[in-house]
Amino acid sequence: MKVQSAMFYFPEEVIEHIFSFLTHHPDRNTVSTVCKAWYKIERLSRCEVFVGNCYAIRPDRAAARFPGLRSLTLKGKPHFADFDLVPPDWGGLAGPWIEAMARSCPNLEELRMKRMVVSDESLELLVHAFPNFKALVLVSCEGFSTDGLAAVARSCKSLRELDLQENEIEDRGPRWLNSFPDMCTSLVSLNFACLKGEVNLKSLERLVCRSPNLKCLRLNRAVPVETLAKIMNQCPNLEDLGTGSLLADQFSEAYVSLISALQKCKKLRSLSGFWDASPLCLLAVYPICANLTGLNLSYAPTVQGQDFINLIQHCVKLLRLWVLDSVGDKGLAVVASACKELQELRVFPSDLFAAGPATVTEEGLVAISTGCPKLNSLLYFCHSMTNSALITVSKNCPNFTRFRLCILEPRKPDPATNEPLDEGFGAVVKTCKNLRRFSISGLLTDQVFYYIGKYAKALEMLSIAFAGDTDQGMTYVLNGCKNLRKLEIRDCPFGDGALLADVTKYETMRSLWMSSCDISLRGCKALATKMPSLNVEIINEWEAEMEENLNNGVAEVISNNNNKHINNGNDERKVEKLYVYRTVGGPRTDAPDFVWTL
Amino acid sequence: MDNDTELRLGLPGSVEVKKPRETPQKRSSPDCISVEDDNLDRPSPKAQIVGWPPVRSYMKNNFYSMKNKADMAGKYVKVSMDGAPYLRKVDLKNYKEYKELREALENLFGCFSLGEILRMDGKYTMEYTIAYEDKDGDLMLLGDVPWEIFLSSCKKLRIMTDALGNKDREDSK
Numbered sequence: 001m002k003v004q005s006a007m008f009y010f011p012e013e014v015i016e017h018i019f020s021f022l023t024h025h026p027d028r029n030t031v032s033t034v035c036k037a038w039y040k041i042e043r044l045s046r047c048e049v050f051v052g053n054c055y056a057i058r059p060d061r062a063a064a065r066f067p068g069l070r071s072l073t074l075k076g077k078p079h080f081a082d083f084d085l086v087p088p089d090w091g092g093l094a095g096p097w098i099e100a101m102a103r104s105c106p107n108l109e110e111l112r113m114k115r116m117v118v119s120d121e122s123l124e125l126l127v128h129a130f131p132n133f134k135a136l137v138l139v140s141c142e143g144f145s146t147d148g149l150a151a152v153a154r155s156c157k158s159l160r161e162l163d164l165q166e167n168e169i170e171d172r173g174p175r176w177l178n179s180f181p182d183m184c185t186s187l188v189s190l191n192f193a194c195l196k197g198e199v200n201l202k203s204l205e206r207l208v209c210r211s212p213n214l215k216c217l218r219l220n221r222a223v224p225v226e227t228l229a230k231i232m233n234q235c236p237n238l239e240d241l242g243t244g245s246l247l248a249d250q251f252s253e254a255y256v257s258l259i260s261a262l263q264k265c266k267k268l269r270s271l272s273g274f275w276d277a278s279p280l281c282l283l284a285v286y287p288i289c290a291n292l293t294g295l296n297l298s299y300a301p302t303v304q305g306q307d308f309i310n311l312i313q314h315c316v317k318l319l320r321l322w323v324l325d326s327v328g329d330k331g332l333a334v335v336a337s338a339c340k341e342l343q344e345l346r347v348f349p350s351d352l353f354a355a356g357p358a359t360v361t362e363e364g365l366v367a368i369s370t371g372c373p374k375l376n377s378l379l380y381f382c383h384s385m386t387n388s389a390l391i392t393v394s395k396n397c398p399n400f401t402r403f404r405l406c407i408l409e410p411r412k413p414d415p416a417t418n419e420p421l422d423e424g425f426g427a428v429v430k431t432c433k434n435l436r437r438f439s440i441s442g443l444l445t446d447q448v449f450y451y452i453g454k455y456a457k458a459l460e461m462l463s464i465a466f467a468g469d470t471d472q473g474m475t476y477v478l479n480g481c482k483n484l485r486k487l488e489i490r491d492c493p494f495g496d497g498a499l500l501a502d503v504t505k506y507e508t509m510r511s512l513w514m515s516s517c518d519i520s521l522r523g524c525k526a527l528a529t530k531m532p533s534l535n536v537e538i539i540n541e542w543e544a545e546m547e548e549n550l551n552n553g554v555a556e557v558i559s560n561n562n563n564k565h566i567n568n569g570n571d572e573r574k575v576e577k578l579y580v581y582r583t584v585g586g587p588r589t590d591a592p593d594f595v596w597t598l
Numbered sequence: 599m600d601n602d603t604e605l606r607l608g609l610p611g612s613v614e615v616k617k618p619r620e621t622p623q624k625r626s627s628p629d630c631i632s633v634e635d636d637n638l639d640r641p642s643p644k645a646q647i648v649g650w651p652p653v654r655s656y657m658k659n660n661f662y663s664m665k666n667k668a669d670m671a672g673k674y675v676k677v678s679m680d681g682a683p684y685l686r687k688v689d690l691k692n693y694k695e696y697k698e699l700r701e702a703l704e705n706l707f708g709c710f711s712l713g714e715i716l717r718m719d720g721k722y723t724m725e726y727t728i729a730y731e732d733k734d735g736d737l738m739l740l741g742d743v744p745w746e747i748f749l750s751s752c753k754k755l756r757i758m759t760d761a762l763g764n765k766d767r768e769d770s771k
Contacts, residue, residue, distance in 0.1 A: 080649065082652070082654045082655065083648075083649035083650070083652045083653070083654070083655070084648060084649050084655055085648065085649045140654070140656065166654060166656040166657075167656075168656070194656070279674070279687070298657070299657075299660060348653065348657065349651060349653065352651060352653065352658065381651060381653075406651055406652060408651050410647070410650065439652075463652075465650070465652070490649070
């Protein structure tokens with residue numbers, strides 16, 4: 001009794017102040033469930049909202065709950081959309097969200113979106129509806145053009161950040177850069193590296209000249225060395241640079257200018273770009289390598305062999321390195337000896353079909369693990385891998401939080417023993433207690449899933465392809481991985497038995513993706529029936545003519561006459577693609593013809 | 599996997615990707631496309647699987663354009679000159695014929711002629727011979743084989759100088 005009255009005696013302002021120290025959004029979600037009073041205080045004071053699946057909640061509801069919202073992060077399409085497994089026009093529309101925010105959350109300052117479809121009209125609305133709008137970050141998005149960018153540039157009075165990462169942007173000309181008004185001096189971060197077309201170089205130079213706070217600048221391939229040199233001379237405080245094209249004539253004025261400009265940038269910590277990098281331009285970079293913490297050479301196939309070695313051996317403080325596998329095991333060995341602080345390594349394939357000779361092998365990875373014990377994040381594409389290498393790697397680097405290994409040929413066994421890679425990947429999960437993200441490949445049986453279920457207790461995201469023998473494999477994972485949030489599976493022999501083994505599990509997860517597996521329509525219907533809190537969506541192109549999709553939710557499945565395709569009696573048909581996610585928003589209202597919500 | 603005599607659709611040598619089941623209802627963009635390759639002398643590239651390897655389409659598209667550029671990006675070979683303190687590199691793809699290459703080399707190494715200036719007007723010149731190292735490691739005289747064949751076999755260039763002395767030289771090429 002006394003405790004209760006003491007709690008209610010706390011003025012709201014004090015509770016709100018206490019909540020302001022909670023920045024981690026899961027914590028804020030938790031406190032909001034304590035009692036009605038706390039729910040109200042929390043929601044009115046919430047500044048940042050993270051929506052991991054844009055269909056998990058209706059935009060209107062989210063906007064109404066958090067009227068004081070300043071920063072919104074949204075994710076749309078499932079991860080496998082990155083690899084063309086999700087048909088175009090699937091969804092992930094930003095429009096409804098921006099409209100809802102425009103109605104209810106006038107304080108919006110930052111919008112971050114990943115894998116969403118954004119139109120130019122939505123961008124126009126964005127910059128007109130929110131007077132304080134400061135930061136737009138778009139990752140792997142599409143649906144807009146440089147006209148939309150022009151609208152953002154033109155209308156944002158105090159734009160701080162425009163960060164475009166790997167988007168598909170329709171190029172309607174270079175004029176968008178001119179749209180930044182002369183009085184716009186607030187830019188801190190500008191990244192247009194993914195733009196394919198030309199940019200107006202003079203406008204770019206002028207923009208940089210009047211942006212004294214610029215810390216991060218990533219140019220696209222159309223920006224030549226001459227312009228880069230001029231720009232670098234204007235911003236000696238730059239911390240993060242994405243170069244344009246680094247093709248330069250020997251001893252040209254531009255090259256000499258670039259060298260001196262780079263040497264003045266004492267704060268430069270991160271480099272990317274390097275398109276068409278000539279070895280000479282790499283020389284210019286050597287003086288700043290010693291302070292670099294981040295280096296991205298994944299778009300620079302010309303930087304390999306001795307050129308790469310000469311560059312990387314200076315980068316002694318490097319924390320993050322992204323390269324192509326053309327650097328070879330030899331290059332990786334140099335990384336291992338030079339970059340002792342390395343935490344994150346990504347090695348991308350330069351030959352997508354593994355048709356040429358092997359570039360990096362397990363040797364490179366073992367060398368890295370031996371030389372860089374602080375490594376905690378790995379993405380490694382290779383031609384082959386052995387169990388013993390994986391066991392060694394996990395012994396050397398027990399701190400992995402993210403471990404993604406992709407052997408280019410599906411179902412490839414350990415070439416030394418011809419055995420599956422169960423033991424190797426098993427060693428990773430046994431040793432790396434903090435593993436949160438895991439992608440596996442090569443020849444794998446149910447045994448690897450047994451290990452994952454048993455040991456990967458911190459695992460949140462698991463990606464599986466061409467692996468496993470029976471339903472038991474998937475069941476091990478669903479039963480054992482208590483913290484699993486995202487499970488994505490392709491081309492595995494898991495069927496209805498696995499899908500339905502623990503249906504309540506999916507309510508504890510963000511989403512499940514299964515494609516080219518062994519599940520049937522009957523199994524999916526059963527899941528939908530048992531779990532109304534999930535959206536069970538199948539993507540199919542069974543018939544040439546599509547009826548309008550079901551909008552009415554689970555209960556209508558059996559009786560709805562419109563749905564002759566779902567209900568034509570053949571429930572044994574295999575489902576090509578299944579996407580299941582928890583939601584409080586009900587079935588999607590914007591699903592296209594080929595997406596059926598069961 | 600060892601049923602090489604088994605009748606199946608597909609080119610010899612292409613990997614048969616085992617799928618869990620057949621999909622008769624699939625129409626557009628099959629999951630597994632055989633790569634068209636009529637050159638049976640080299641092993642055909644493996645069959646392409648949709649969405650594999652898991653590389654972002656953004657990067658794949660960039661990679662293709664990069665690869666094309668890389669193919670065009672040039673063939674850099676080292677050029678050494680007897681007595682010069684350091685080597686240079688030239689992109690052989692910048693030149694269409696031997697004459698252009700010789701001129702370029704003269705420009706590059708003009709400053710190294712032991713105090714003499716190498717000029718196109720033939721005034722103060724050095725006798726020199728240009729040789730190259732081929733794939734087998736042999737030192738070959740420049741100019742014997744057609745340009746294209748030279749392009750594919752040249753690994754290194756070497757400018758060999760003769761004794762000192764001014765000699766007027768015809769612009770023979």
